[in-house]
Amino acid sequence: MITPVLLAGGSGTRLWPLSRRSYPKQFSELAGTRSLFQATAERLSGEGFAAPVVLTQAAFRFIAAEQLSALGVDPAAVILEPGPRNTAPAILAAALWCAQTSPDALMLVAPSDHLIADAQAFRDAVVAAVPAARAGKIVTFGIAPDRAETGYGYLELGEGDTADGAPRALKAFIEKPGPEAAARMAQSGRHLWNAGIFLFTAPTIRAAFEAHAGALLDPVSAALAKARQDLGFLRLDPEAWSRAEDVSIDYAVMEKARNLVAMPFSGGWSDLGDWEGVRRSVPGTGDGVALSGPATAIECRDSLLRSEDPRLELVGLGLEGIIAVAMPDAVLVADKSRAQEVRRAVSALRARNAAQATDFPRDHRPWGWFERLALGERFQVKRIVVKPGAALSLQSHHHRAEHWIVVQGTAQVTIGEATRLVTENESVYIPIGARHRMENPGKLPMVLIEVQTGGYLGEDDITRYEDVYLREAGE
Secondary structure (H helix, E strand, O other), rough: OOOEEOOOOOOHHHHHOOOOEEEOOOHHOOOOOHHHHHHHHHEEEOOOOOOOOOEEEEHHHHHHHHHHHHHOOOOOOEEEEEEOOOHHHHHHHHHHHHHHHHHOOOOEEOOOOEEEEEEEHHHHHHHHHHHHHOOOOEEEEEEEOOOOOOOOOHHHHHOOOOOOOOEEEEEEEOOOOOHHHHHHHHHHHEEEEEEEEEEEEEHHOOOOOOOOHHHHHHHHHHHHHOOOOEOEEOOOHHHHOOOOOOOOOOOOOOOOOOOEEEEOOOOOOOOOOHHHHHHHHEEEOOOOOOEEEEEEEEOOOOOOOEEEOOOEEEEEOEOOOOEEEEEEOOOOEEEEHHHHHHHHHHHHHHHHHHHHHHHOOOOOOOEEEEEEEEEEEEEEEEEEEEEOOOOOOOEEEEEEEEEEEEOOOOOOEEOOOOEEEOOOOOOOEEEEOOHHHHHEEOOOEEEEEEEEEEEEOOOOOOOEEEEOOOOOOOO
């Protein structure tokens, strides 16, 4: 059995404004009706695959669990990284965890934000690479290039012929090239795009870390040894984790190891690393135009028009080579040749402390989600959706009062010592300082409108007394 290891902790700033630190691209439906994370989990499941191991941040744990549950996938473990330390520590933590239950575990490490058109062809490629991995090789999957791409690293294949459908000898990793070098490599027949997907056994990758990145072993081992269970999640120890170097698996291990082979794959792949990659991957209307949501293109060419708000019509007229992405709270308009530079926009917004740099307009919580409808001086209006059977924490606020109006379903509301049911078109008032809780006892989502009034309306004005999700301070 192959154990998929899904890396789902990144933030994807080049796909701003859809991808943000609070809700990154892997959990979004960028291409199709499933999120990229769900599509990856589904692709790496079924015959021959064990339950996946997921590595993500604590902030995303309930999103990941909910999206897996929607697929009927029960993960072997969801390991929570206390902070971003790049891919090398994450992969080592997964390898050490897998070895605890299966010393010779066969691991397939895959980023959860890639798009692969032919899932069966990819599974076939993985199966074909298993003998090499069992023989002690580290298999890296390379994509046959169909253009001169400067946004990817490359794999240079070694000399000599190998049977079709089998791993090839690997000569070198090559960093992202300039346009001329990319053009040469795309035509050479001996270069592949580096997909960042790997197949190996737990002992093989541990030996590689011992040989090339030994300094990571102690802190990552300690982080796992001191990890604690939290509602089915495994929280790595933050102090030990902070001592691990922030380094990618390529720099730490792959560029130094001598037991690597490359498995070519040509079944349609994109890392969706920028909006130009999305444009190429989404079915178009002709003339290189890709549309998503309520968007209209008139006499446009080679452009992407995407609206993420059903109330916002996005119209392009006479555009050529333009990326336009509209969210309820932010709009990006860029030349497609500058798609790799979108993170500069995020940096500029962060410098101004603009919430749009990091905060998604819909705030996802383990009990459901909320979004802001209006904000003014001393008041704020939100729509809140609570999942069936879910409950907010028992809490109070120092600076604001709240008025709840139920518009769909039934809420069970606790204020002080009193608990009552509030049905559609009914409302309740929560004074400043009152302990209160909202629950959905029904079988359908419950929706209410919350009107907040007070001198400070920030999300950090919450004192929790009881929380069924055991969230820590700041979560």
